[in-house]
Amino acid sequence: MTVTISGSGLTIPAINAVARGEKVRLSDDPAVLARIEGSRRALRQRIARGEPIYGVTTLFGGMSDRSVGPEQLSDMQRLAIWHLKSATGPRLPAADVRAAMLLRANALMKGASGVRLALIERYVLFLNEDVVPHVYQRGSIGASGDLVPLSYIAGAVLGLDRSFKVDFRGEVLDALTALERLGLEPIALEPKEGLALNNGTSASTAVAANAVGRAIELTALTLGIHALYAQALLATSQSFAPFIHDCKPHPGQVRVAAEMARLIAGSRLIRDESDGERSHRAGELIQDRYSLRCLPQYLGPIVDALGVAAKQIEVEANSVSDNPLIDPDSGEVYHTGNFLAQYTAIAMDSLRYHMGLLAKHVDVQIALVMAPEFSHGLPPSLVGDTAGRMNVGLKSLQICGNQLMPLISFYGQPVVDRFPTHAEQYNQNINSQAMNAANLAREQLDLLEHYLAVALVCAVQAVELRAKQVADTFDARAVLSPATHRLYEAARSAAGGPPDASRPLHWSDLEEHLQAKVEGVLANISGRGSVMAAVRGSLTGLQERQVA
Numbered sequence: 097m098t099v100t101i102s103g104s105g106l107t108i109p110a111i112n113a114v115a116r117g118e119k120v121r122l123s124d125d126p127a128v129l130a131r132i133e134g135s136r137r138a139l140r141q142r143i144a145r146g147e148p149i150y151g152v153t154t155l156f157g158g159m160s161d162r163s164v165g166p167e168q169l170s171d172m173q174r175l176a177i178w179h180l181k182s183a184t185g186p187r188l189p190a191a192d193v194r195a196a197m198l199l200r201a202n203a204l205m206k207g208a209s210g211v212r213l214a215l216i217e218r219y220v221l222f223l224n225e226d227v228v229p230h231v232y233q234r235g236s237i238g239a240s241g242d243l244v245p246l247s248y249i250a251g252a253v254l255g256l257d258r259s260f261k262v263d264f265r266g267e268v269l270d271a272l273t274a275l276e277r278l279g280l281e282p283i284a285l286e287p288k289e290g291l292a293l294n295n296g297t298s299a300s301t302a303v304a305a306n307a308v309g310r311a312i313e314l315t316a317l318t319l320g321i322h323a324l325y326a327q328a329l330l331a332t333s334q335s336f337a338p339f340i341h342d343c344k345p346h347p348g349q350v351r352v353a354a355e356m357a358r359l360i361a362g363s364r365l366i367r368d369e370s371d372g373e374r375s376h377r378a379g380e381l382i383q384d385r386y387s388l389r390c391l392p393q394y395l396g397p398i399v400d401a402l403g404v405a406a407k408q409i410e411v412e413a414n415s416v417s418d419n420p421l422i423d424p425d426s427g428e429v430y431h432t433g434n435f436l437a438q439y440t441a442i443a444m445d446s447l448r449y450h451m452g453l454l455a456k457h458v459d460v461q462i463a464l465v466m467a468p469e470f471s472h473g474l475p476p477s478l479v480g481d482t483a484g485r486m487n488v489g490l491k492s493l494q495i496c497g498n499q500l501m502p503l504i505s506f507y508g509q510p511v512v513d514r515f516p517t518h519a520e521q522y523n524q525n526i527n528s529q530a531m532n533a534a535n536l537a538r539e540q541l542d543l544l545e546h547y548l549a550v551a552l553v554c555a556v557q558a559v560e561l562r563a564k565q566v567a568d569t570f571d572a573r574a575v576l577s578p579a580t581h582r583l584y585e586a587a588r589s590a591a592g593g594p595p596d597a598s599r600p601l602h603w604s605d606l607e608e609h610l611q612a613k614v615e616g617v618l619a620n621i622s623g624r625g626s627v628m629a630a631v632r633g634s635l636t637g638l639q640e641r642q643v644a
Contacts, residue, residue: 101198101220102128103205104414108406111302111413112309114198115191120223122216123205131207132216134424139210139288142429143169150420150431151176151291157240158521173290177256180247180294183232188245188303190228190263192538195302196242197223197249199413200293206416207424209292218253218283227274229253230261231299237519238530241417241435242299245531250293255282288420296417297437303534304409304440304447310541311447312402313628314548315395316635317621318454319352320583321551322391323359325461327576328558330472331388332367333360341392348403349396355634356391363577365562385470387460394457398450405443412439437530441512444533448540452508455544458551459501465558466494473565478557480603487605490557493550493614500547507540549618552587552627553601553610559584560600571595582630590620590627 099110102123114120123129142149143166152169154160156176164172188196201219204211222229229252235244251260251271258270264277275282334340336357341350360366383389417434464470466477475482477489515527559572567574572588573581573595588595591613592602602608620627628635 099198101202101205101216103202103207106198106202106413107410108305108309108312111195111198111305114223115195115302115306117194117226120198120201120220122201122213122220128205128207129213131424132205132211132213135207135210135422136212138422138424138427139429141427143287147429149288149429151295152287152420158523169287170285173285173287174256176290177247177250177254177285177294180235180244181251181257181259183235183244183248185232185234188231188233188299189538191306192299192303193228193231193249194223194226195306196231196245196299197229197253199298199302199305200246200249200296202414203296203298203416203418204292208416208421209418210288210422211292212286212289215254215283215289215293218280221278221280222253225278226265227278228263229271230263230268233531233535236299236531237515237524237527238297238300238437238441238532239435239519239524239527240419241294241296241437242531243294245299246294246296249299250290253283254285254293255280292418295419295435297412297415297435297440297530298417300437300528300530300534301409301412301440303531303538304444305413307444307447307534307537307541308402308406308409311451311537312406313624313631313635314451314541314544315398315402315454316631317548317628318458319355319395319634320359320580320631321458321548321555322395322461323356323577323580324552324555324559324584325465326356326360326388326391327363327365327580328465328471328474328555328562329384329388329461330365330367330562331360331384332369333357334367334369335384335389336360336392344393346396346400348399349392351399352395353392359579359634360577361579363580364566364575365559366577380472385464387457387464391457395454398454401446401450405447408439408443412437437528438512441528441530441533444530444537445510445512448533448537449508449510451537451540451544452505455501455504455547458548459497462494462497462551462554465554466490471558474558474561478554478561478602480557480561480600484604489605490554490602490610493554493610496614497547497550497554500543500550504540504543504547507536507543511536545621546614546618549614549621552617553591553613556584556588556591557601560588560595564600569597570600571597579633583627586620586626586630587617590616590625592616 098119155162231248236242255275260271336353341353421430477491479489560570563572
């Protein structure tokens with residue numbers, strides 16, 4: 097698909113697609129284009145009348161009491177970008193930079209920023225040619241928008257100076273050389289245009305949009321992992337019966353219960369208690385432990401929270417967030433605070449908290465399958481060759497998970513409430529910390545992918561050992577539900593080749609090691625390979641709910 101940029105209508109999936117390389121086009125709607133020209137015309141008229149306008153005829157922030165003469169208006173806009181070339185440290189990933197360029201172009205297409213269409217077209221060209229400016233993660237407090245990262249994008253796109261760098265089809269080039277390769281000239285800024293390019297929430301919101309998309313995908317994967325664990329633990333289907341959740345109809349809870357019921361349907365390992373004949377196993381608890389029985393009630397709020405975060409990010413992505421704003425209809429100039437990225441920041445704090453809860457729940461399931469006291473007879477630590485005296489199974493993977501899970505939860509702590517109150521001469525005396533909140537989300541999701549890879553290796557081993565007990569084969573397809581076949585096959589193949597009826601994934605400790613197995617699954621998840629394709633059914637349902 098080609099994503100149309102019109103100032104509205106961008107969705108999380110569309111932003112994610114452009115971040116991964118999808119092409120874009122500008123809307124040719126006459127009403128949209130008229131607003132862009134109308135705001136620019138209104139701004140020129142105000143300047144001609146000698147009216148004071150922030151950042152156009154004045155300096156910036158706490159120095160906006162100082163006026164700028166007519167002959168300095170263009171240099172002021174160059175200064176708006178140039179003085180913010182101050183960052184260093186780790187680079188922002190290319191996917192996040194591409195998303196930021198998309199969101200900046202989309203905001204300018206709303207027609208309230210007073211810029212020329214040619215500037216927006218230049219952003220589109222860079223996206224479609226996959227020329228990615230070098231941008232840094234550090235430097236933005238999410239008030240006056242993401243001034244520093246957006247300035248690095250603008251400086252490269254405009255060709256402001258050779259010190260701005262880009263990735264150009266596998267090469268690192270300075271911005272002016274990149275423009276030459278594209279057959280373009282640098283663009284000289286006109287009044288207001290520098291501020292329009294760097295004063296807004298597009299960078300942090302771009303990182304956030306990519307994080308939301310990944311979080312939804314990993315939540316869908318987590319549901320599939322839970323379905324494998326439920327089967328390995330001989331769970332009951334009763335926990336997901338519609339009657340239970342109709343009695344407590346939170347949207348997320350109902351959705352999770354329905355999805356889990358679909359995922360485990362037809363499994364030879366799941367206890368069907370719908371007729372009441374097998375409601376109790378002699379000598380064992382009459383009902384499943386909380387991590388199984390309360391799974392919809394626990395995951396439901398996470399699904400609902402992701403829906404709220406997705407909606408907030410989509411609204412922000414389709415908003416105008418620079419200052420000042422120009423009404424193309426009335427010509428009025430408004431000095432605003434739309435650049436405060438508080439919605440983005442709150443959404444990211446919430447997302448990170450809920451991803452921590454997600455990981456903690458999986459950790460409990462791993463613990464159950466590792467302990468024969470609670471796993472209904474699986475070997476300790478999921479040992480493959482139980483006749484071998486020196487085998488300890490997946491003990492080290494559980495320990496690895498015990499390191500990762502607390503760290504994922506640690507990343508769930510809020511950062512939005514930790515803002516300094518004295519930034520920029522006390523002008524930015526409240527700020528959102530949205531870029532910190534979004535960057536932390538990306539880092540947390542990297543950890544979560546690793547953790548879910550560990551969880552999947554354990555799940556594959558568990559269902560294969562259970563299959564041997566129930567059907568005398570290590571190929572778990574003989575006992576698993578049809579809806580979990582694809583996930584099992586994808587994870588098994590990524591970890592160590594296709595299912596083998598004669599051996600489980602991990603057999604003898606001294607003959608093989610676990611590192612390659614985890615690396616294979618992790619690479620598959622990170623690369624959005626067959627593992628993620630296997631949970632597309634769950635993902636589709638979650639995405640529909642998030643953007644409804």
